[in-house]
Amino acid sequence: MKNLKLKAARAAKDLSQGDLAELCGVSRQTINAIEKGDYNPTINLCVAICKALGKTLDELFWEEENDEE
């Protein structure tokens, strides 16, 4: 499932996928895959992304029940 919250948070900070990847120590393709929903990151990477974007885990990675339906 696509992670639109992550994409929106990244865009709000005016960061490219490559910029965010560099901040988190991963490849651009990993950030791309997370946003597309093709890859589920580990908790460590989730925390690194949250720190880079100044958001909480809930704000970026929590899935609401209506999202799951």
Add this chain to the structure above:
Amino acid sequence: MGEILTVIVGIAVIIVFVWAMKKTRKVQPHFDEMQLQLRAKGYAAAYVTTLIGMGSFMLLYETGKIDFIDPAVCFMAVLMASVAVFAVYCIRHEAFFSIGEKGNYYMLLCAAVVVLNGISAATSIAGGELLKDGRITFSGGAANVLTGLTFLAVFIALLVKKLGRGSEADE
């Protein structure tokens, strides 16, 4: 005896070269978590390739279908096939190079290996060394052909990826 010595020296040179490259590397390679998962899948694919290849050659030898090929050639074919499978899989899924590593150096290296092995193979084949007593031999050029084909596959995969990367949009 001379051939065995050549092989040992050749392997020793490769080991020293790889060791020196790793030691002189300024930054140690770092793969992120997704790349590590993909590389693990690549290794699994290479392992399955080895199993299928070895099993197939065993059956073909038992039935006498490939008596005209030296066993060493078959073993090397399986080895090179599994290397190619791993490399191409990782290249396709962006897990071959570590973070921040560029592929241009490896492309040049692959091209050089293809050319050198191609020349060596052509020389051996032209000199009639490939076939001895009606068998395709290992030292008669088959090893060069297999090595050249493997690195050619890797080179093509790298080239296709490089060309495709230009059209990738950073969302």
